[in-house]
Amino acid sequence: MTQFKNFPMVKMVVFGRGSFNQTADILAPQRKGDAPFVFVVDDIFENRPDLISRIPLEGKDKVIFASAEDEPKTKQVDRIAQELKDEFGSTSGIIGIGGGSMLDLAKAVALMMTNPGSSADYQGWDLVKVPGAYHVGIPTLSGTGAEVSRTTVLTGPTRKLGMNSDYTPFDQIVLDPELIRNAPKNQRFYTGMDCYIHCVESLTGTYLNAFSKSYGEKALELCEEVFLEKNTWDDDSDDKLMMASFHGGMSIAYSQVGVAHAVSYGLSFLLGTKHGIGNCIVFDHLEEFYPEGVKKFKAMVDKHEIHIPTGICAGLSDDQFEKMIDVALFLEPLWENALGSNWKDTITRKKLREMYEKM
Numbered sequence: 545m546t547q548f549k550n551f552p553m554v555k556m557v558v559f560g561r562g563s564f565n566q567t568a569d570i571l572a573p574q575r576k577g578d579a580p581f582v583f584v585v586d587d588i589f590e591n592r593p594d595l596i597s598r599i600p601l602e603g604k605d606k607v608i609f610a611s612a613e614d615e616p617k618t619k620q621v622d623r624i625a626q627e628l629k630d631e632f633g634s635t636s637g638i639i640g641i642g643g644g645s646m647l648d649l650a651k652a653v654a655l656m657m658t659n660p661g662s663s664a665d666y667q668g669w670d671l672v673k674v675p676g677a678y679h680v681g682i683p684t685l686s687g688t689g690a691e692v693s694r695t696t697v698l699t700g701p702t703r704k705l706g707m708n709s710d711y712t713p714f715d716q717i718v719l720d721p722e723l724i725r726n727a728p729k730n731q732r733f734y735t736g737m738d739c740y741i742h743c744v745e746s747l748t749g750t751y752l753n754a755f756s757k758s759y760g761e762k763a764l765e766l767c768e769e770v771f772l773e774k775n776t777w778d779d780d781s782d783d784k785l786m787m788a789s790f791h792g793g794m795s796i797a798y799s800q801v802g803v804a805h806a807v808s809y810g811l812s813f814l815l816g817t818k819h820g821i822g823n824c825i826v827f828d829h830l831e832e833f834y835p836e837g838v839k840k841f842k843a844m845v846d847k848h849e850i851h852i853p854t855g856i857c858a859g860l861s862d863d864q865f866e867k868m869i870d871v872a873l874f875l876e877p878l879w880e881n882a883l884g885s886n887w888k889d890t891i892t893r894k895k896l897r898e899m900y901e902k903m
Contacts (some may be wrong), residue, residue, distance in 0.1 A: 639680040686732075
């Protein structure tokens, strides 16, 4: 008998300009006595009263500012969760405000409020057994799909790998395009390309099915409208990119990503390369696997006058290359989606070394 994937979606979604102003009303029914809501916020907003003043704090509610310079680490997740347990015992919920890294951090902290041990113990597939604290995602960048995904990507002691589980998705997301309006040009591009690359990998993968295809095709269409067809960036661009991110995240929820993500995880683990730009660095060299997708990607790079870093692997030692290769090869579902069950015939350690040496 065929077993079909039975996966969770985000339970509640609100979309619209100004919808961030409804946060207090959304949270009110979830408040548990005097247990606080904890807002995990990108520290880029620490001196931005236009956003911070709108966070609906009550009672013991707390704001934790976290840097997105580095992607979330298991030790960071464990520290925040333990500090909250020591201070409050429990919370009414965890709310992430920021880009993909901040949303992943919030999801991970919510899970570790109720699960024992270290978040490193749950890096993998379906290892989380206990529902986390109520958690809400409010993106201020669009592209990663973190707002709808069932994973929270963390760098641990030995690998970069998500806590992939049915308990990871947010209970609520607030999609307000006004919040992404002032994102820096390069950051907006790199994050938007994460969505575009998601879609290329999903739509050309062996895991493709009608469900993932329907979301992936729409997300790809929106990305191409925004980054290839439009000549100016406006509110409509923000609206479309936010919807592209949502649809792209839904597409990979029922399929998988591929070569670019597998290889970029190695860069991130060893060099600290941020996810969006890492995907761009890798995808720029993947004509062999995604010829049409890479061609359009290069056209987007030229149109928006974006610099893709090169030479970041120059001078690495053999041991460092081997560590990146170890991280990439561990992500077997990504390789199987990209190349099928016999992917190991193509992706050898020698092949990966050659790929990294180009970057």
